[in-house]
Amino acid sequence: MSFSHVDDVLVDRIYEASLIPEQWPQVLRDFARMAGAQEAALLAADSEGSKLIGSSPAVDEIAAKVFSYPAGIERTRRLVALRHPGFVTDRDVFTHEEILNEPMFADYLIPSGYGRGIATAICVPNGDTIVLHAEGNYHDGPFDSRTVQALDALRPHMARASLLSARLGIERARAAAEALAAVGLPAAVLGHGGRTLAANDLLVALMPHVVQDRSARMTLTDPSADALLRTAIEAVGRSSGLYAVRSIPIRATDEHPPVVIHLVPVRGAAHDVFAASSAVLLATPVVPKEVPGANVLQALFDLTPAEAKVAQAIGNGETTAGIAASNGASLNTVRNQLAAVLAKSGLHRQSDLVGLLRGVGLDPVFKPS
Known part of the structure; x- marks a missing residue:
């Protein structure tokens, strides 16, 4: 199995987990294995609090222990403050001397077979923050550049999928309408070819100045943005070409702020929840003061x-x-x-x-x- 094919399979699983959150532990295990680590965690934080999901039940205990140390909070603070648009390692946010002398590393992580962390902070336009973290054995040495590049390639897909999961509260949706109500963002379920199957009131409020519900497919009022949406919908309809899926910026107007449209493919077992659907379309407002x-x-x-x-x-x-x-x-x-x-x-x-x-x-x- 080629490396690119493994990536395609993992991307499929990522989008499946966005709608079936019970799949996240397996996705995180695959992510940890790709990083050469033992465990991985997804932390989603918004104005109302934070949610953590791990690759195994052990992650809850590890996270609780890590955050009992001042360095645990400092580790996350430095990661977010770095504002690096990719994955960084512990050695990017701590000096070698700090790692050897910090009790979190010296007394807990390294003796427990951990202490080799790699993570990324994803700042979503509406102000949510998502942290994806893998934890390995300190004695395995630094992460190589090829691993970092491979994880960077997965980062945009994790951003889209984890945003939807976070907004669903890491709980399984029982029906399309219920799920869209839980998201708390303008959203619609699209069928094959981009036809609208269901939309929440927040998305309806964006009609027709941002989106238009046409008989053939949902469209964007801005012609340039709509060309990108058409390409993304076509990519979702193919069994390959997942990396063609991307989010789409909508310019601001005098009455409305900038908006980013995300297209999240419905994959695998997610079809059991969103019957006859091919994608979920989300819209998030851009809040420039909060998001680099x-x-x-x-x-x-x-x-x-x-x-x-x-x-x-x-x-x-x-x-x-x-x-x-x-x-x-x-x-x-x-x-x-x-x-x-x-x-x-x-x-x-x-x-x-x-x-x-x-x-x-x-x-x-x-x-x-």
């Missing part, structure tokens, strides 16, 4: 960490020449990375990207692809 621009774009639009850093710098008003100089890269490289950011986010100009990141209206000259 690079994290939003990397998590939602499948950017590489390098592309995300370029996007963040552009959002901060830096020029491509300035970015090249500060990153030690060629101007041509930075321009290519910026072009990739625009293509993946469905935008056409640098000013549109700045507008999305800052949560303001995009330039009205917004042409379809």
